[in-house]
Every structure is written in C-alpha cells, then in structure tokens.
Amino acid sequence: MYRVLRRGVLQNVAGAVGNTPLVDLTGPLSIKNGSRILAKLEFFNPSGSVKDRPALYIVRDALEQGLVTPSMTILDASSGNMAVSLSLMAVCFGLKAKIVVPKNISREKIDLLRILGAEVVFTDPLEGIDGAIREARRLAETDPKRYYYSNQYDNPSNVKAHYETTGPEVIRQTRGKVTHFVVGVGTSGTLMGAGQRLREYNKGIRIIEVQPDGPLHGIEGLKHMESSIKPKIYDPSFANELIKISTEEAYQYSKLLASRAGVLAGLSGGANVAAALRVAMENPGSVVVTLIPDGAARYVNLLLG
Ligand SMILES: Cc1ncc(COP(=O)(O)O)c(C=O)c1O
CATH class of the missing domain: 3.40.50.1100 (Rossmann fold)
Structure with a gap:
C-alpha cells in the first residue's frame, strides 16, 4: 500500500x-x-488505528467513482477512530470532513478531530453509536449535494x-x-x-x-x-x-x-x-x-x- x-x-x-x-x-x-x-x-498506522485502512479506501474509491468532489464534505458517524482516520484522509485528499460522535467518546479523540480541522457534531451518549448513525443519516438526507455520507457500516x-x-x-x-x-x-x-x-x-x-x-x-x-x-x-x-x-x-x-x-x-x-x-x-x-x-x-x- x-x-x-x-x-x-x-x-x-x-x-x-x-x-x-x-x-x-x-x-x-x-x-x-x-x-x-x-x-x-x-x-x-498514520492516525494511530486500523481505521486508516478503510478510510483510505472509502475516500479514494469515492473520488475515483465521482461520488465526492472537492467542494463536498465527507460525513460519517463514528465512535472515534474512523472519525480521526476520515479527517486525516480528508486533509490528504484536499476535502472537508464532518463527523457525528456520541458525546462520551474519549477527550483525546475529540481533540485529534479538532486538530485535523474536522467539524464535530455531538449526539446523546445514552443513544451510543446508533444515535450518531441516525443523526448522520438525517444530515445526509437534508443536503445530499453538500455531503458525501461515507457510511462505513454499509460501505x-x-x-x-x-x-x-x-x-x-x-x-x-x-x-x-x-x-x-x-x-x-x-x-x-x-x-x-x-x-x-x-x-x-x-x-x-x-x-x-x-x-x-x-x-x-x-x-x-x-x-x-x-x-x-x-x-x-x-x-x-x-x-x-x-x-x-x-x-x-x-x-x-x-x-x-x-x-x-x-x-x-x-x-x-x-x-x-x-x-x-x-x-x-x-x-x-x-x-x-x-x-x-x-x-x-x-x-x-x-x-x-
Ligand atoms: C478501537 C476499535 N477496535 C475495533 C474496531 C472494529 O473494527 P471493524 O469496524 O473493522 O469491525 C474499531 C472500529 O471502529 C475500533 O475503533
């Protein structure tokens, strides 16, 4: 690779x-x-987790298939590691990233997202990762031209x-x-x-x-x-x-x-x-x-x- x-x-x-x-x-x-x-x-791996592997493939495949263009924002829900990996790949490929996370993910991961310049949306910790997935889906549906919903769970x-x-x-x-x-x-x-x-x-x-x-x-x-x-x-x-x-x-x-x-x-x-x-x-x-x-x-x- x-x-x-x-x-x-x-x-x-x-x-x-x-x-x-x-x-x-x-x-x-x-x-x-x-x-x-x-x-x-x-x-x-460069961002510190296994998620760099799928993040690289998801972003590269989406660019190759024309599903994402430079004006678009990559959107996903993550318990943290995919968020960091996608934010890192967004920097490498000249894109923006918006990440939905349950509010109780570790402080270290939230700080990394901010350092990488990603926009972070928080959801109710009691709803866990599924609450974040529902919010990412909702955001993607409200503005499909702006967001490429990378949807790691189904991609x-x-x-x-x-x-x-x-x-x-x-x-x-x-x-x-x-x-x-x-x-x-x-x-x-x-x-x-x-x-x-x-x-x-x-x-x-x-x-x-x-x-x-x-x-x-x-x-x-x-x-x-x-x-x-x-x-x-x-x-x-x-x-x-x-x-x-x-x-x-x-x-x-x-x-x-x-x-x-x-x-x-x-x-x-x-x-x-x-x-x-x-x-x-x-x-x-x-x-x-x-x-x-x-x-x-x-x-x-x-x-x-
Ligand atoms: C710390 C950690 N362990 C394990 C996994 C599970 O890997 P997979 O999504 O490939 O099932 C993840 C996925 O986000 C993770 O962040």
Missing part, C-alpha cells in the same frame, strides 16, 4: 497506511502448550480495504501458518474482509468473532450486535465461533499487555487478546493471529481511572 515517490519518500501520509508489524505475545502471555499468539499492531470499500491489505499481510507475515484469526467487530469490516481473504487462502483457518458481553459496555469500537443497528456488510453466520468478552477483561488485558509486553493496546485490543488467549489454550499447537486496533494513548485517563 505504500506509495513511494523516490528514495523512500512518501507522497503523503496516506502512503503509510498498512504493512503494520506482527508481534509475538506467546512469551508475555506465558503460553506453554505449543500455541502462539501473534498480534498485528494497528496503532502503527463495501471498508471490506475491500481489509480483503486487499490486512488479510494478505497476515498470510505473508505468518508464512501461511495462521490457524485461527480472532477479531472484534464494530462495523465488521476487518472480520468480513480479512476473514474472507484468509478463508479463500485456506478454508481450514478458523475465523473467530469477538463481541462485548452485553449491550451496555465500555469497549470503544466494538458492537454488541444483537442489540445494535446491524451493519449491512456484516454477516452473522460468517465466523466459525463467537467469543464474548467483558469490559473488565478488556481493561485487564490492555493493562497486562503494557506491563508484560510493552504493547500499548487500546480496550478492543485487550478484548481481542483475551479472546485469543482462550483460543490458544483450547487448541494446543495453534497459530492465533489477532489485532490491536488502536493504542492505549487514546484511553490513558480511562485506564488509570
């Missing part, structure tokens, strides 16, 4: 999306049954980004040895895109979905699907297995990754690793790959609170 101008110089930071490192957590997690856990550090470019980048990277970085892929769902773009690519490569690879264990949870970025507006790109029957993780476990593993492995993982990364550990323990000799979707820096106050 890197676009190098010459002698290793990128045209802009959009060229630094993807090709994130895979780090071995087997030792730090004290796994001794022959299994390995490998985590893809998505906070190495096939979201899945395509992971199909063309995350999936192949996991195959290449494990030299094809991955046996289990464990991934939390928000929009489900990572699960559906990377999962499909891995299954095409080897249909024996088990795809494991991770969700919060209840509708009221604190794992930013993940959705409890049963009680939420379901993304159109999501197929509930796609994964081989579903693991539910509590907010407490997500916090616990985020902190544990920092102190034992020096990996500064956000809360969904903690949830993913907690689930990956269960899979590794139940399947001796497995090669379990998971993702750290963003870094701890965005949740420092929460983690210390």
Whole structure:
C-alpha cells in the first residue's frame, strides 16, 4: 500500500497506511502448550488505528467513482477512530470532513478531530453509536449535494480495504501458518474482509468473532450486535465461533499487555487478546493471529481511572 515517490519518500501520509508489524505475545502471555499468539499492531498506522485502512479506501474509491468532489464534505458517524482516520484522509485528499460522535467518546479523540480541522457534531451518549448513525443519516438526507455520507457500516470499500491489505499481510507475515484469526467487530469490516481473504487462502483457518458481553459496555469500537443497528456488510453466520468478552477483561488485558509486553493496546485490543488467549489454550499447537486496533494513548485517563 505504500506509495513511494523516490528514495523512500512518501507522497503523503496516506502512503503509510498498512504493512503494520506482527508481534509475538506467546512469551508475555506465558503460553506453554505449543500455541502462539501473534498480534498485528494497528496503532502503527498514520492516525494511530486500523481505521486508516478503510478510510483510505472509502475516500479514494469515492473520488475515483465521482461520488465526492472537492467542494463536498465527507460525513460519517463514528465512535472515534474512523472519525480521526476520515479527517486525516480528508486533509490528504484536499476535502472537508464532518463527523457525528456520541458525546462520551474519549477527550483525546475529540481533540485529534479538532486538530485535523474536522467539524464535530455531538449526539446523546445514552443513544451510543446508533444515535450518531441516525443523526448522520438525517444530515445526509437534508443536503445530499453538500455531503458525501461515507457510511462505513454499509460501505463495501471498508471490506475491500481489509480483503486487499490486512488479510494478505497476515498470510505473508505468518508464512501461511495462521490457524485461527480472532477479531472484534464494530462495523465488521476487518472480520468480513480479512476473514474472507484468509478463508479463500485456506478454508481450514478458523475465523473467530469477538463481541462485548452485553449491550451496555465500555469497549470503544466494538458492537454488541444483537442489540445494535446491524451493519449491512456484516454477516452473522460468517465466523466459525463467537467469543464474548467483558469490559473488565478488556481493561485487564490492555493493562497486562503494557506491563508484560510493552504493547500499548487500546480496550478492543485487550478484548481481542483475551479472546485469543482462550483460543490458544483450547487448541494446543495453534497459530492465533489477532489485532490491536488502536493504542492505549487514546484511553490513558480511562485506564488509570
Ligand atoms: C478501537 C476499535 N477496535 C475495533 C474496531 C472494529 O473494527 P471493524 O469496524 O473493522 O469491525 C474499531 C472500529 O471502529 C475500533 O475503533
């Protein structure tokens, strides 16, 4: 995905999306049954999260298809990370961004949006991300000429980004040895895109979905699907297995990754690793790959609170 101008110089930071490192957590997690856990550090992306992958594809595809022109504003609803990624891509591609977020998203993310020059609209925290989605839809309908509603929940470019980048990277970085892929769902773009690519490569690879264990949870970025507006790109029957993780476990593993492995993982990364550990323990000799979707820096106050 890197676009190098010459002698290793990128045209802009959009060229630094993807090709994130895979780090071995087997030792730090004290796994001794022959299994390995490998985590893809998505906070190495330019805005600090996995969402740079779909944001780049969504904006680039929309420009190529003529769905967005330079006078238009990119509009989306997000729990934070997609908001930051879209705002960053808007800067890279010379566009404006307007983002609808629930008012309780972390202070660090709101500040990043402001620094990137995005317009921010707040919705009732009690309505969660679904309240933000409803408001973005309403805004898009009131002025379709002004807004390109990128709609990450239903946009096939979201899945395509992971199909063309995350999936192949996991195959290449494990030299094809991955046996289990464990991934939390928000929009489900990572699960559906990377999962499909891995299954095409080897249909024996088990795809494991991770969700919060209840509708009221604190794992930013993940959705409890049963009680939420379901993304159109999501197929509930796609994964081989579903693991539910509590907010407490997500916090616990985020902190544990920092102190034992020096990996500064956000809360969904903690949830993913907690689930990956269960899979590794139940399947001796497995090669379990998971993702750290963003870094701890965005949740420092929460983690210390
Ligand atoms: C921190 C975090 N983790 C996980 C996810 C889930 O990724 P996906 O939308 O590909 O399901 C997101 C998505 O916004 C996120 O922000």
